[in-house]
Amino acid sequence: EVQLLESGGGLVQPGGSLKLSCAASGFTFSVYAMNWVRQAPGKGLEWVSIMSGSGGSIYYADSVKGRFTISRDNSKNTLYLQMNSLSAEDTAVYYCAKDRIGGGVHNAFDFWGQGTKVTVSS
Amino acid sequence: EIVLTQSPDTLSLSPGERATLSCRASQSFSSTFLAWFQQKPGQAPRLLIYAASSRATGIPDRFSGSGSGTDFTLTISSLEPEDFAVYYCQQYGSSPYTFGQGTKLEIK
Numbered sequence A: 001e002v003q004l005l006e007s008g009g010g011l012v013q014p015g016g017s018l019k020l021s022c023a024a025s026g027f028t029f030s031v032y033a034m035n036w037v038r039q040a041p042g043k044g045l046e047w048v049s050i051m052s053g054s055g056g057s058i059y060y061a062d063s064v065k066g067r068f069t070i071s072r073d074n075s076k077n078t079l080y081l082q083m084n085s086l087s088a089e090d091t092a093v094y095y096c097a098k099d100r101i102g103g104g105v106h107n108a109f110d111f112w113g114q115g116t117k118v119t120v121s122s
Numbered sequence B: 001e002i003v004l005t006q007s008p009d010t011l012s013l014s015p016g017e018r019a020t021l022s023c024r025a026s027q028s029f030s031s032t033f034l035a036w037f038q039q040k041p042g043q044a045p046r047l048l049i050y051a052a053s054s055r056a057t058g059i060p061d062r063f064s065g066s067g068s069g070t071d072f073t074l075t076i077s078s079l080e081p082e083d084f085a086v087y088y089c090q091q092y093g094s095s096p097y098t099f100g101q102g103t104k105l106e107i108k
Helices: none
Strands: A005-006 A010-012 A018-025 A036-038 A045-051 A058-060 A070-075 A080-084 A092-099 A109-112 A116-120 B006-009 B010-013 B019-029 B033-040 B046-050 B063-076 B087-092 B103-108
Touching: A005 A080, A005 A092, A018 A036, A018 A092, A018 A116, A036 A058, A036 A080, A036 A109, A045 A070, A045 A092, A045 B087, A058 A070, A109 B046, B006 B087, B010 B019, B019 B033, B019 B087, B019 B103, B033 B063, B046 B063
Parallel strands: A010 A116, B010 B103
Antiparallel strands: A005 A018, A018 A080, A036 A045, A036 A092, A045 A058, A070 A080, A092 A109, A092 A116, B006 B019, B019 B063, B033 B046, B033 B087, B087 B103
């Protein structure tokens, strides 16, 4: 059974940093691209970033480029999102999501974690 | 960036009725890269449809997707009580991947 468990969310001051983790199980993690998607309170879904299974392909949304860094440790089956220079606009639930097909990017997201909440406030 | 606009914003229907949700793109792209998600309050999104018309694993056949180019449709043939939720379309063919703003399907 595929499981994705996010952690690392919390309250952080504007300008601060936070690192999110997504622990994966139930599939061959290193084969699949993984994504971060966020949802601000009462708002819709916003894709944040993707990293391919090997780490060779990485893309970011313009809203986070230069501030957020996606990474993964395939030996630990874990995806990360380092978030710097946070602002109130980054307040959201952050989900990790698995690509449906292994071996590349540009695939639908077939499994999602339950999310971790990030609040940026003084 | 491909902008996806969903319509209507809210759809009020009764159980047993047919629901038709629209997703229009600002530029044409391959239907291979269009997905639909369902989200209920307090839950993560669930993949319903990928490649515009392929049902994801475990999705009932009352859900169907169609379309190409810039116009895509999600149809729910006969609404069940558990279908009332928010639905999002998404394109994943070119970065940045984008979602529509969502359509809330509510009970009339």
